Amino acid sequence: MEQKFKNMTALLADDDVDMITQMTLHLQQIGFKVITAESQKDTEEIIETTKPDIAILDLMMDNRDSGFILSYKMKKKYPDVPVIILTSVTSDTGMMFGVNTDEEKKWIKADAYLEKGLRPEQLEMEISQLLGK
């Protein structure tokens, strides 16, 4: 695969070690250097000192809304870094969030909201769009 994101850093937060393994693999294959965190707290600590080029956050970690809180904190500190919230919550609960309309964007401070289990190509496409590549 072409490494179009060479020399870029992705922050990946998920409390499921297997999701971390798989996502890390996918992200590395398209060139990213990956920093991982397995809890909201760890992620907060990383955000304090490190500015990634993109952040991919699981919604439910220590708290049910960890992803939203982290997304908010990311945007406050690094407004220009795109944030993707990744979860399987829609199919579990029937709750729907989106970030497509302006109104929704007021509530959820993320740039994309993706369902878990997406294929690596889809992931690459979403990231390309957000990073303008």
Next chain:
Amino acid sequence: MATLNVLIVDDEPGIRSGIVRILNHFTVDFPFLDKEFDFNLIEVETGERAVELLDAGEVDIVLLDNKLPGMDGIKVLEYLTKKEYDCSVMMITSYASLDLAVKATNNGAYNFIPKPFTPTELKTSMEWITKNLYLRRMTKKMNTEGKQIRFQFLSVLSHELKSPINAIEGYLNIMKDGQLGENISDYKVMIDRSLERIRGMRSLIMDMLDLTRLESGKKSRDVQKVDLVELMRISKDTMSPMAIQKNVKINIDAQPEHILYTADRQEVEIIFNNLVSNAVKYNKDFGEVNCELRDEGACIRISVSDTGIGLSEEEISKLFQEFVRIKNDKTKAISGSGLGLSILKKIVDEVYHGTVSVESVPDKGSTFTVMLPKV
């Protein structure tokens, strides 16, 4: 037709009359209900007045503005959460911030609708909130009627079952695409992890069956004199394959040699298997598990100690809740359903009126003690 009382709390008369116009002849019905709902609309201007009406009861849905002259929306929300009033709240506000959203959601607001809203948006929100309220009340009614339908439980359960499926599916897709190479050995770690997740799922299903049996089939209990020491030996045998893999030694120390107790054999097995399997699973390699059984007159004491990773006080406080798994670096590779200890506690507390307690030193080990009173 059922009528729900809707309290509209907003200091702007224009917003209130707008809402009234939209909802006046609006009805909600669902394919799965034989009921149709309409709305009796009550308008108030302030948070203080809203609280008075809430105290008087008979409010089903609150449409709540946050920015009010005196007591603001969040304060009203906090108040009715504290009083545990059975109503659903939708925040209507133009001051949309995530801080407010998180605060309001934590205080039990069901939904938000940002101002200005269209009639369709308000109606859609009302449909959701009505459905949510109806289902919540049904659940409550069924629970008090003793029907053990637990929506909350089921929704967490589906999350717990889906996570391993997602993980395994992801690994299989990586293998299918041959992302790490052509040899099966390139995927050894992924295969091992998939098997581990399957084991976790199996144990969740087994635990679920225990729980279902506990909650529904009380008549299938078979209570008689059982020898607790013999049952502990069976648990030891059941767990020994896992113990051998980790080189953990299981010791049983019983005084007297046989302890007879009136109980359902399967329930005691669930208790013992949970205690011993946790002690093995969260142990160090080459560690020990010591099972102590003592007849103390009024009670039987069963203590199971391990030489494992131990627990902090904060972790202990969460330990017996359903689906709580203590997550840290030391436990992340260990699979479990997060149900075992909550089932154990349920049996000990509710069926045998006993107690479970934990003592633990991080990195040294934990001791779980079950006290079973003699009847």
